[in-house]
Amino acid sequence: METRSDEARVLVIYTGGTIGMLVSSRGYVPEPYFLTDTLRSQKRFHDPLQDSLFSNAASVEGYREWSNSGKSTPVSTDNVTTPSASNQPTLLVKSSRPIGNTVTLSPSIFSQIQRVNEQPECRNVADGVYETRLPSLVTPRSVVPGNGHTKRIRYAILEWNPLLDSSNMEMDDWIRIAAEIELNYTSFDAFVVLHGTDTMSYTSSALSFLLEDLGKTVILTGAQIPLSQLRNDAVDNLLGALSIAGNYIIPECSLYFNHTLYRGNRVSKASSYDLNAFHSPNFSPLVNVGIDIVVNWNDVLRQTSLRRFRAYKGKQMSPHVATLRLFPGMTGATARAFLAPPTRGIVLETFGAGNASQRPDVLAAFKDACDRGVVIVAISQCIKGSVSGDYETGQTLIQAGVVPGGDMTPECALTKLSYLLAKPELTAAEVRSLISLPLRGELTPPVPSLAAAPSLDGVNIDLSGLLSQFVRLSSSAPKADIPQIVIGEEAQDAAAPWSRTAAERASTEAALLPFLVHLTVARDDVEGLEFCITSAATASCSGMTEGTAEVVVPGGIVNCLDAGSGRSPLHVAALNGNMRCVEKLLESGALVHLRDELGHTALYYAARQGHDLIVDTLVSAGANLGGMENEAGYVGLAVQNAVNAGDDAVVEIWRRAGAKIID
Numbered sequence: 001m002e003t004r005s006d007e008a009r010v011l012v013i014y015t016g017g018t019i020g021m022l023v024s025s026r027g028y029v030p031e032p033y034f035l036t037d038t039l040r041s042q043k044r045f046h047d048p049l050q051d052s053l054f055s056n057a058a059s060v061e062g063y064r065e066w067s068n069s070g071k072s073t074p075v076s077t078d079n080v081t082t083p084s085a086s087n088q089p090t091l092l093v094k095s096s097r098p099i100g101n102t103v104t105l106s107p108s109i110f111s112q113i114q115r116v117n118e119q120p121e122c123r124n125v126a127d128g129v130y131e132t133r134l135p136s137l138v139t140p141r142s143v144v145p146g147n148g149h150t151k152r153i154r155y156a157i158l159e160w161n162p163l164l165d166s167s168n169m170e171m172d173d174w175i176r177i178a179a180e181i182e183l184n185y186t187s188f189d190a191f192v193v194l195h196g197t198d199t200m201s202y203t204s205s206a207l208s209f210l211l212e213d214l215g216k217t218v219i220l221t222g223a224q225i226p227l228s229q230l231r232n233d234a235v236d237n238l239l240g241a242l243s244i245a246g247n248y249i250i251p252e253c254s255l256y257f258n259h260t261l262y263r264g265n266r267v268s269k270a271s272s273y274d275l276n277a278f279h280s281p282n283f284s285p286l287v288n289v290g291i292d293i294v295v296n297w298n299d300v301l302r303q304t305s306l307r308r309f310r311a312y313k314g315k316q317m318s319p320h321v322a323t324l325r326l327f328p329g330m331t332g333a334t335a336r337a338f339l340a341p342p343t344r345g346i347v348l349e350t351f352g353a354g355n356a357s358q359r360p361d362v363l364a365a366f367k368d369a370c371d372r373g374v375v376i377v378a379i380s381q382c383i384k385g386s387v388s389g390d391y392e393t394g395q396t397l398i399q400a401g402v403v404p405g406g407d408m409t410p411e412c413a414l415t416k417l418s419y420l421l422a423k424p425e426l427t428a429a430e431v432r433s434l435i436s437l438p439l440r441g442e443l444t445p446p447v448p449s450l451a452a453a454p455s456l457d458g459v460n461i462d463l464s465g466l467l468s469q470f471v472r473l474s475s476s477a478p479k480a481d482i483p484q485i486v487i488g489e490e491a492q493d494a495a496a497p498w499s500r501t502a503a504e505r506a507s508t509e510a511a512l513l514p515f516l517v518h519l520t521v522a523r524d525d526v527e528g529l530e531f532c533i534t535s536a537a538t539a540s541c542s543g544m545t546e547g548t549a550e551v552v553v554p555g556g557i558v559n560c561l562d563a564g565s566g567r568s569p570l571h572v573a574a575l576n577g578n579m580r581c582v583e584k585l586l587e588s589g590a591l592v593h594l595r596d597e598l599g600h601t602a603l604y605y606a607a608r609q610g611h612d613l614i615v616d617t618l619v620s621a622g623a624n625l626g627g628m629e630n631e632a633g634y635v636g637l638a639v640q641n642a643v644n645a646g647d648d649a650v651v652e653i654w655r656r657a658g659a660k661i662i663d
Contacts, residue, residue, distance in 0.1 A: 006141075006599075008246035010155040011093065011188040013180055015173070016163035017196030019223040019234045028226060030163035035194075038227055039137060039157075044239065047140040048089070050152070054140035090133035091156040094183035096176060097130065129183060134158065139242065149597075153246035155192075166196025166203075166222075171317045171418065174203055178210040181218065182311040186624040186658070189593070190217040190245035194238070197222050197269060197277055200255060204264030206317065206415040208253040208440045213307045215593050215622045217245045220264060221256045224275055233258065233275045240289055247293075249591050252301050252441070254286060261287035263299075265412040265442040268383075281384035282407040282444060301441050302556060302589030308622040318421035321345040323414055325381065332361025339369040339376075345417040345431075346376045347410060348397075354378050354387035354404060356397050363400055370401025373428040375421065377435050379405040379413050386444065403432045406443035416442060514560035521569040521585070524578035529569075532557055533588050558590045566597035574602040574618065577611040582618070592623035604629050607657040608638060610650060615657050625658050635659045 014020065020035035021028040039045040043052035050056075056066035122132045134156040141152045158180065164173065181191050195203055204220045211218060221241040223234035241256040253264040258276045262285050270279040288294045320342045324335070326349060339346060346369075350356050356363075356378075370376055378387050378397055386407035398404065405413050416439070420431045438445055513532055520528035536557040559568050570590040573581040582602075586592075595601055603623040606614040629635050639659055642650035655661050 006149070006151050008151065008153050008189045009091065009187070010153055010190045010192055010242060010245050011091075011181075011184050012155050012157045012192045012194060012242075013177060014157050014159045014163070014194045015166075015169070015177065015196075016160060017166055017194060017200075017222045018226050019194055019221075019238070020163065020228075021226045022228050030165065032159070032161065032163060035227065036137075036157045036159065039238075043140065044235070045139060046137040047152075048138050050141055052140055054142070089136045089138075089154075091136045091154070092131060092187060093134045093156055093158055094125075094129055094131045094180075094187075095158065096128055096179045096183065139246075142243075151247065153242050155242065164196070166199040169196070169199045169203060171206070171319060174206040174210060174317065174415075175311075175315055177203070178207060178311040179315070181207075181211060182309075185216070185309055188216075189626070190249075191219070192238075192241045192245050193218070193220045195220050195222050197224060197257075201264075201267045201269055201278065201409065201411045202415060204253055204255045204267065205409070205412040205442070206419070208263075208265040208412075208442065209416055209419040210312045210317075211253055211309070212312055213303060213309050213622060214253065215249075215251045215303050215309055215591065217248065217250045218253045218264075219245050219256050219261070220254070224273070224277055244287060244289075244293070248287075248295060249593055250286060250295070250300055251303050251591065252286070256287075259289040260285045261289070263441055265415075265440055266409065268409050268411060270383075279383070282386070282409075283441075297556065303591070303622075306586055306621045308620065312419070312422075316422055317415070317418040318344060319418070321347070321414055321418045321421065323347045323349060323410055325349040326351060326356055328357070330357060330359075330362060332359065332365045335362050335365035336368075339365060339374055343369075344374060345421050346374065347405070347413040347417060348376050348378045348402060349381045349410060350378050350387065350397070351381060353380060353385065354397065358396060363396055366397065366402055367400040375417060375428055375431050375435065376402045377405040377408075377413050377417055378402045379408055379410060403435050405435060406445075408443045412442045513557050517557055517560060517569050518562060518572055521572045521578060521581045522576060524573075524576070524581055526580045526584055529581055529584055533584075556589055558585050558588045559594065561594075561596075566595075568594045568596075568602070570594070570602040571596055571600075571605060574606040574611065574614050575609060577606075577609060577614065579611075579614055579617070582614050586617070586621050592618055592621050593626075595626060599626065600629060600634070601626055603657055604634070607653050607659075610653055612649075612653050612656070615653055619656065619658065630659075 014035060016030050018028060020030060020038075022031045022034060044054055047055050051066075053063075053066075057063045122130055125131050136154050136156050138155075139153045141150045143150055177193060184191075193203070193207075200220055200222060207218065207220075219241045221237045223232060223237055225232040225234065227234040227238075236259065237257060240259060240261075244250070244256065244261055250261070255262045255264045255267050255278060257278045260278075262278060262280045263283055266280045266283040267278045268281075269277055271277050284296060284299060286296055286300055288296075322338070322343060322345075324338050324346050348356075348366075366376060380387055387404045408416070416435065417431075420426060420434055426434070436443075513536055517529065517532045519525075520532060558570075561568055562572075565571075567575075568590065570582065570585050570592065571594070572578075573585060592602060601623060603615065603618045604625060606618060607625075625635055635654065636659075639651060639654050639661060642654065651661060
């Protein structure tokens with residue numbers, strides 16, 4: 001879902017990888033501090049004064065004014081003094097490691113510290129939690145895709161020390177990335193993880209499970225050619241990831257590469273030399289970046305659990321998992337050796353649609369392992385396709401206790417198995433049950449039998465109901481006096497017959513439903529809201545099953561934005577104190593982190609209006625006051641006014657919303 005304030009805050013966690021490497025006598029090697037120094041020197045990545053060509057070429061008038069101002073004339077940098085770290089805008093960042101050990105400040109501040117002999121302040125604020133202020137970089141102001149507004153992205157880079165080649169990435173490093181996202185979750189709008197390409201699909205899959213009840217955008221990216229080379233893919237990948245992270249709320253762990261955003265647990269690295277290095281064979285991309293940025297909103301996951309975000313509490317993954325690829329002639333002895341303790345889980349790469357050799361010793365080895373609690377998940381060796389169990393040679397595996405893994409990738413199946421086996425509360429039987437269920441959109445559920453296609457009369461009846469609701473909510477007349485709209489053969493007096501195509505029905509609903517939803521929420525009309533949600537869902541399903549056009553509202557109908565204020569239905573419900581609609585919206589996938597044109601969240605409006613029950617509901621669903629609301633002084637001013645007025649009830653509401661109250 002598109003965000004609407006004029007600045008987004010993104011934390012970039014730089015773990016290493018090709019993107020920041022330099023050429024040495026030993027080949028490409030990571031160089032500390034190089035990446036941030038390079039980004040700071042390039043106007044497309046850092047334009048703090050907004051005086052670059054990128055910031056002033058949105059219109060002919062703007063470009064001419066900038067060009068005639070003299071700012072476009074290159075200035076010699078021979079005598080320019082690099083500003084000290086203390087003069088740079090900073091962002092507060094937390095880390096799970098102390099500075100000087102395995103996490104460092106961004107490269108530029110370290111180089112500046114070395115120049116001016118300054119020491120960064122790093123505080124140990126809790127057990128295993130450290131915080132410091134990192135210098136921020138800010139992109140040129142650019143036009144937000146789709147609405148004509150301009151926006152910039154302010155970001156800080158948390159660089160690991162040492163930087164890792166992705167082939168050295170381990171499970172503990174996945175936990176560390178998840179922990180750093182959790183520590184900084186309330187302070188940033190989105191997160192970008194810079195990572196090597198070799199194991200990026202493993203990390204993106206693991207993070208999709210470790211980041212539970214995720215409500216913000218997390219994107220992994222990297223490069224095949226490092227930023228240090230004149231011709232590279234690093235610029236496009238990093239700029240693309242920053243742009244999507246700063247402009248849209250896509251509450252998933254995703255992977256961005258070669259102008260495409262994929263669901264993170266659906267990808268595999270397919271090429272070591274193509275710039276199009278990753279493929280998602282069984283699931284379409286979430287975003288395609290071309291001349292336009294096209295978000296496939298119907299495929300984006302929606303958070304409906306009404307729980308706050310957290311990284312997996314166990315803080316570990318089971319290392320006792322492995323992948324076994326079947327091959328012709330495999331013996332039972334080989335299988336038993338592979339399945340021996342301490343192995344607890346195996347991803348079994350089977351032939352075709354889930355088939356295996358029918359050798360009795362091999363099948364006995366699998367059955368014995370399953371009987372003693374080893375979880376074996378069957379996936380296909382084919383790049384594209386799924387385990388179906390349609391063949392007898394596949395059914396024997398299921399009878400032995402092997403669990404079908406659908407169309408999961410090997411990387412996803414392994415990390416999901418490791419994640420589930422690390423949960424001490426789950427039995428082997430429960431793990432087997434969860435393996436076959438889509439927890440984060442990682443596998444395609446079985447397709448139910450298609451119902452009979454709706455008749456054209458049914459299409460007209462649905463559209464008649466939609467337009468009747470639209471007229472009812474738009475009118476101040478008593479309900480009994482509002483005419484019902486009838487479309488179809490019964491509308492004999494119509495000047496022109498209504499076109500009866502599903503495509504035109506979809507386009508009509510896409511135009512009317514957003515306005516209708518905002519009306520229903522403003523009036524606390526839960527029945528009308530349910531009608532809108534059902535209408536959108538029915539039309540979407542109809543489009544998918546019949547191959548016709550779908551109702552496509554960015555982020556879903558419950559997240560549609562008012563064109564003037566940028567407010568979502570959740571903003572409107574919270575502002576007006578309409579608790580029933582708040583609950584219905586959250587149950588239907590409303591995003592709690594959306595900000596309107598003024599940069600405010602629904603939680604801010606609920607607290608400002610004194611709607612305490614709505615505040616509690618939003619907080620329990622994962623909402624938090626944005627960093628900009630705190631730093632711009634809106635929250636502080638409201639709290640101070642309540643304190644000065646002696647209004648303890650209002651102060652308590654702000655406290656429950658997450659405001660810092662100084663007693």
